Amino acid sequence: MYSVVLSSAPYGIESFLVRVEVDVSSGLPGFDMVGMPGGEVKEAKERVRVALKNIGIALPPQKITVNLSPANLRKKGTALDLPIAVGILAAMEEIEEEKLRGILFLGELGLNANLESVNGVLPSVILAKDKGLKKCIVPACNAKEGAVVDGVDVIGIENLKELIDYLKGEGNPGDFKALHISLKKLLKEESVKSEYDFADVKGQEGLKRGAEIAAAGFHHFMMIGPPGAGKTMIAKRIPSILPPLGERESLEVSKIYSISGLLSDERPIILKRPFCNPHHTITEQALSGGGNHPKPGVISLSHRGVLFLDEAAHFSKAAIEILRQPMEDKKIEVSRTYGTFIYPADFMLVLATNPCPCGYYPDRNKCRCSPAEIKRYMSKLSGPIMDRIDISVTAQSMKLKELEGGGPPSEDSASIRRRISLAREIQKKRFRGKEIDFNAQMNAKEVEEYCILEPAAKTYMQRAYEALGLSARGYHKILKVARTIADLDGKEIIDNRHLAEAIGLRIREDIYG
């Protein structure tokens, strides 16, 4: 007998539909699987055979052939265990094939026939919705992940036996109620709480202001300062001042985490902007994604959030080089022999670095590093990455922080976020119909069009250009940052004050370039 069950397999961060065809017919007993199964999929037959045996169903002494269609795409992951088992049961006429119509099955089988969690449930449920399927059956622990997708009933099951009963119309139907979760509501609840809040940061006005401007205009941001100056503390709080994730963004990010197997019953969906903080010893592959079992790298896990590189100067040159393409294209292409995967990677880059080997430059009472040592130290960051960073702020050392003491309470993240949201609204209007969304993304022509200076500011900028020996690139960066400062200020025309602050936030090309 022959049966067809629908399932899916991941490709990049999407899933594609897989038709699992099973044929059970007379011949020498055997179990064959064709249709480009990956390593884990090939092992499915053992898991399926034992799981069925353990719920009292023996495979018939017949020839079983499983075909995974389309046969020209490699299928990875363990989610095909369940559809294969279901297909065999249908082909054995244990369950009616009629009952399987319009359902997408996903799940890994344990030897005791329990369903184990799998990666990529969210993109699969989205796929089901796109294909007009009405129901998805997934492991119970993955059900919440899929339940945020409207219009598809996602049913979580614990055990294959349970499923057979359900499909046969036996057992308690109440146990198989579809779960529905309102993403909108979740996001709304999430937006009021944040684990890390700027209210906890005393002092550090420079870093805070720099972070605010950077977040408002999507400028990449660098913090320079001695160890223990609170750079990490600031970086961790940047997601809290970015506008909250929208529904579309939340699904987009959650899909990446789903494929990577980073969603769980406790965190079935990503509601916060990601914050990734890889150690400087990270491999290039872990950063970019790919590998033999291709999965998204850290830069994609930072999508729509913040990628924070602490001790940036210690990252390998190759690792830093990897960031270049995604910072331009907002995605990363990973080529492997069996295909090219595109993972989204639209992140705000936040770097923290010591200014020199000892960390105290320009405090010459403490720092004995020579200019050559300082240059060499920063040189790893030079070039492609520094070119894309618009704002740099020096962090004060811990000792100075004691100076702060008392004072008024620090502003909380929500208030800062309100200002940033307004500035982003202005940018949204400005760039409507354009290919860019933020000030930081303006090219030279757009800078000229949108960075309108007051007459006095023109003179001021001219003087800065001469007095500071700016490069053309440095000049443009200042204008872009000044544009964002003016947006935060609610001003259409850029004035001296906006320029002066932008100049103060520039990267000293002569020292760190």
Place this chain on the structure above:
Amino acid sequence: MDRDLEERILAAAIYEINGAGWKLLSELYEDAGSMKEIFEGFARGRTGIREKIRGRGSSEILALLNSYGKNPEGFTEEKKNLLEGYEAKGIHFTYYYENAYPKRLKSIPGPPFGIYYLGKLPDEDRPVVSIIGARDCSEYGRRCAELFGKSLAEYGVQIVSGMARGIDGTSQKAALSAGGETYAVLGSGVDVCYPSANRSLYEEAANHGGILSEYKPGTEAKSTLFPARNRIIAGLSDLLLVVEARHRSGTYITVCQALEQGREIFAVPGRITDGLSDGCNQLIKDGAGIASDPKAILDALMGRFELQSLSSGFAKTAEAGVGKRTETQEEANLTGVAKKAEGCTAGSANALLSALLRSLEETPQPMEVILKRLSGFGFDLSYTELLCELTDLCLLGKAEGIGNYYRKT
């Protein structure tokens, strides 16, 4: 051939050989009475020469003397070409027994037997001050090096140093920019510019002063050669001025050598909390002169030399230097700034800028500190407001910023 030239050719020929230093060569010379007699006497079998050399175990020296014996004219001609090759590159050579050899150097223990130089050697009739200090100096050190280099040069004092980055190079550049002369003593051949970042100083010093070395042209810079080089820096001077030095640093070694040579030593005092001033403060404690201003140095030199200002600018330079601005000067500075401040009444802008300039130092200070100080003067600025003010000052060339650290210029 001119006898002096012949002597110099032979001196250069033998000095180039490793192991032929002042000790051996001066012994040979004192015994033989001339360079030529060392060579000829050796060929004749004059007693003493072979024995002295053998004691020092250099087969190369023996080989050289032998090759002279085989063909004296040919040898001299060949070695003349060597010197002429140097001259073609502007490199001069002199040795211990020539008149050109610096007299000051003769008084030190273990002087170099020969000196290669570009440009000139220091004038014997005008004072020489060696200014030395840390390579990784502070802003304060840099300002002091500038002040002393410039002010002393204006009085015709020749400044000697090692052309290193930091104090050395800064004082020498200041001397040149004041129209004075400076001499750089290198730990490499005179044709090797080290550090290469100081190339413009190297070139200018060769034209307004000189570049000196006891090592033959082409010798690469090696840190093991620096202590020996330092004895020459000290040895060329009438007075050694230490601007910034850590305790037990390279600078400190030079000072010890200068003490051995009986040179007068002055040190610029520093703050007791600054590691970079440990050495100087210790020197003062041990009895070095206190270089409280350039005049202190000039006074010390006064007894031995007649000093005349190249320009009459000395008093002014000294004043403008280490934080001794007069009120009138500050007023003058401020009116210029105040004029451009927009949206402020002239009076309040003036007061703010005055407070701002008082809040800055020569060493970079973080903005948090500047904010505190301004607040002490009654100006409560936000961080952003201060940043804007400081940017204004930077554009006017009155301040410089490195990250959020600012200093006055």
